Amino acid sequence: MLNGKKIVLGVTGGIAAYKAATLCSRLVQKGADVHVIMTNSAKQFITELTLQTLTRNVVYSDTFDEREPSVVSHIHLADMADLVLVAPATANVIAKMAHGMADDMLSTTLLATTAPVMIAPAMNVHMYDHPAVQHNMCLLTERGTMMIEPGEGQLACGYVGKGRLEEPETIVDVVERFFEQQESGKRERNEQLSLLSGKKVVVTAGGTIERIDPVRYITNDSSGKMGFAIAAAARDLGADVTLVMGNTQVQPPANVHVIPVKSAQDMYDAVAGQWDDADIVVKAAAVADYRPKEVYTEKIKKKGDTLSLELVKNIDILETLGKQKSHQFLIGFAAETNSMEMYAREKLERKNCDLIVANDVTQAGVGFGTDTNAVHIYDREGLVEELQVVAKEEVARRLLSIAAERIAGRN
Known part of the structure; x- marks a missing residue:
């Protein structure tokens, strides 16, 4: 797993610097191309010649000892590294890195690199426990720096406790696992990228607007975020995506x-125009159930203490599509405030959906305008999957993965 990996190894000025020789040797034996940077303090404990001999680099x-005129050394090392x-x-x-x-x-x-960074702390137990050191390590962890926890035992200073550099063999194991996970992640991403390749996905998002007069209309609180997340996820999974967008609060x-x-x-007409060629249709939009019977051409003037509007029923887009469905995989949404499962499953049956995504919009962090959602996904057999409060992007990826699996099963 380490064969050909370029690892920039930083060695700093603690007594544990002597272990860098064994660490270099183990990494090189595994096939890594190791490039060492030493601090001046590190050179008090181990020589440059030792590490140069072991790494053959x-x-x-x-910083100012530029040995190759064609490159700036610290930038070259920062750019070439697969891991620092x-x-x-x-x-x-650690303090320097944190600040x-x-x-x-x-x-x-370290400041110049965009490669992953991993550190193995080593110091006196009281130094390691000091609030400043702990704070600095927390800062680095929040930024994505990986930590190899120090071991416990007899320290060079005579104390017994946590702070001893982890053994070189263990550090090498951690580095190997990191690259294994990285390669596994790449394979998964490549598989995901082709999950919906060649499929046409139609997504509706946002709220609809039903005009009362030139300056007033009926709408709802839908932001479009859930539908946009689904469209983006379908795009990332390789699909040809059409987004039918109503009234929204964010950019598509x-x-x-x-x-x-x-x-x-308007929304029905747009979806109907894409329907025949669609493989998956996701109705995430919040469509008005009713519209004013009469749309006034001029602004309604204020008269009296009350105003009555007569509303008539809109076309039920999801139900209409469900009746027309042939090969299409149809996904609906059900935003509920009570009896969520009962209403969602009834809606799935009545509107002939393949999946229904239900959420309780009274729950914190769920529903209109939020960046997160918590959903229950149902099919005709019952609950398929429950997702607690997570980013809408995660809900979108999981929903489309289920749809892709179901379509593959049909085929």
Whole structure:
């Protein structure tokens, strides 16, 4: 797994620096291309020549000692790295990393790299437990720096406790697992990218607008975020995506075909125009059930204490599509405030959906305008999957993965 991986190893000034020799040796034996950067303090414990001999690469320690005129060394190392590993990582270098200091070769390279960074702290137990050190490590962890926890035992200073550099063999195992997970993630992403390849997905999003007069209309609180997340996820899974977009509060995702609409009838007409060629249709829009019977051409003037509007029923887009369904996989949404499962499953049957996504919009972090959602996904047999409060993007990915599996099963 490490064969050909370029690892920049930072060695800092603690007694555990002597273990860097074994660490270099183990990494090289596994096939890694190791490039060492030493701090001046590290050179008090182990020589550059030792690590150069073990890695068969130049060892760097001075930012201004440019040995290759064609490159700037710290930028070249930062760019080439598949992983930057700092072992041992002293309290000093951890503080530098946390606060963005760049006063030597290692700290400058760490600021310049976009590669994953992993550190293995090593220091006195009281230094390790100090609130400043713990705070700095928390900052780094929040930014994505990976930590290899120090071991417990007899320390060089005579204390017994946590702070000993983890053994080189264990560090190598952690590095190998990291690259294994990275490769596994790449394979999964590649598989995901083709999950809906060649499929046409139609998504509706947002609310509809039903005009009363030129300045007033009936609508709802739908932001369009859930529908937009589904459209973006379908695009990322390789589908040809058409987004039928009503009234929304956010910008639609890029690289999808957008059809803007206003009313329920406009939305139905747009979806009907895409229906025959569609493989998956996701009705995430909040469509007005009723519209004013009469739409006034001029602004209604205020008269008296009350105003009556007569409303008539709109076309039920989901039910109409369900009756017309042949090969299409149809997904509906049910935003409920009570008896969620009963209403959702009744809606699925009545409207001939393949899946229905139900949520309780009275729950915190769920429903209109939020970036998160909590849903129950049902088919005719009952509950397929329950997702607790998660990002709408995650709901979208899971929903489309289920749809893709069902379509593959049909075929």
